[in-house]
Amino acid sequence: GLVPLVLTDMGLWNPREHYWGEDNDPLGDWAEPIVTYGPRREFKMEQVLPGADPNDPFDDPITQATDLKNAGELAEASRILMELCQADLRCLDAHAHLGTLVFDHRPQDAIRHYQVGLGIGELSLGGDFIGLLPWGHIDNRPFLRCMHGYGLCLWRLGCFDQAGRVFHRMLWLNPWDNQGVRFLIDAVKAGTAWHDRENE
Numbered sequence: 001g002l003v004p005l006v007l008t009d010m011g012l013w014n015p016r017e018h019y020w021g022e023d024n025d026p027l028g029d030w031a032e033p034i035v036t037y038g039p040r041r042e043f044k045m046e047q048v049l050p051g052a053d054p055n056d057p058f059d060d061p062i063t064q065a066t067d068l069k070n071a072g073e074l075a076e077a078s079r080i081l082m083e084l085c086q087a088d089l090r091c092l093d094a095h096a097h098l099g100t101l102v103f104d105h106r107p108q109d110a111i112r113h114y115q116v117g118l119g120i121g122e123l124s125l126g127g128d129f130i131g132l133l134p135w136g137h138i139d140n141r142p143f144l145r146c147m148h149g150y151g152l153c154l155w156r157l158g159c160f161d162q163a164g165r166v167f168h169r170m171l172w173l174n175p176w177d178n179q180g181v182r183f184l185i186d187a188v189k190a191g192t193a194w195h196d197r198e199n200e
Helices: 032-037 061-070 074-087 092-103 107-125 138-156 160-173 185-189 194-199
Strands: 007-013 040-045
Touching: 032 160, 040 107, 040 138, 061 074, 061 092, 074 092, 092 107, 092 138, 107 138, 138 160, 160 185
Parallel strands: none
Antiparallel strands: 007 040
């Protein structure tokens, strides 16, 4: 089986010390259970990236694939990302970027890539994980990207309840919400279709 990704304890986080907005701003419904729960541990998830050069952090296969995608070379970008998955299936960023390659036109294919990365990350967390995975710890980003893409695909495919659960879980793991899912929750809860959201 797969060897779980290592989680490194990064210390205690206290929601009472977190910036939730101005003092007179109401706390969002999504934030109340996070504050009520109280302090939790922050973790950093191991990031696996075969072929990365530790001496040159800006020259790695993910960066190369992204540059190719931006240049319209989708097949070549996909080839590099698939090779990463073959080298080590635990390369979550490869799954996230494979999903992104096809997200715009084939969400039913994109969701499978995101789901694999999400599943590997969840396997590493275990079923009783209550800690945080802050975006500020860069190695957490591939997992959070997979989760975000998965939630967006669920929404696009009309699976509103599931998408809402994914977005709430993201906020529980990363209350800083660097990906902006708190702004999507109401539309998903209301059952707003993806294309209607784009036209608002």
